[in-house]
Amino acid sequence: MDNFENGGDLEIKRFSKKDESFICAHCGKEVPPLGYTSRNHCPFCLWSLHVDVNPGDRANPCRGHLRPVRTEPDPKKGFIIIHKCERCGEIRRNKAALKGDAPDDRNLLIKLTVAEF
Numbered sequence: 001m002d003n004f005e006n007g008g009d010l011e012i013k014r015f016s017k018k019d020e021s022f023i024c025a026h027c028g029k030e031v032p033p034l035g036y037t038s039r040n041h042c043p044f045c046l047w048s049l050h051v052d053v054n055p056g057d058r059a060n061p062c063r064g065h066l067r068p069v070r071t072e073p074d075p076k077k078g079f080i081i082i083h084k085c086e087r088c089g090e091i092r093r094n095k096a097a098l099k100g101d102a103p104d105d106r107n108l109l110i111k112l113t114v115a116e117f
Contacts, residue, residue, distance in 0.1 A: 016056030
């Protein structure tokens with residue numbers, strides 16, 4: 001019997017590393033793995049897909065396109081990208097990838113700091 005069945009309080013894993021290459025569903029560019037953590041959006045156009053409930057789990061049935069609507073500068077994390085799902089309207093926050101082999105387009109991140117819904 002595991003600890004969940006015993007009423008234990010093991011922490012549920014909320015992050016699954018999925019550092020895989022993919023073809024962006026929005027701009028069609030090939031997106032390489034990031035190398036140090038999971039990538040969940042295109043570094044060229046910043047669009048994503050609504051596929052996760054928790055990062056990397058691929059458990060969300062929506063599968064809508066997540067449009068980057070703005071970014072918020074964060075002194076510790078760099079930039080936070082705010083996405084809005086084109087299908088269900090959910091708002092998602094994602095940390096920008098500022099290092100690695102294919103970092104996010106910094107000019108686009110800066111441009112989106114003034115964007116609005």
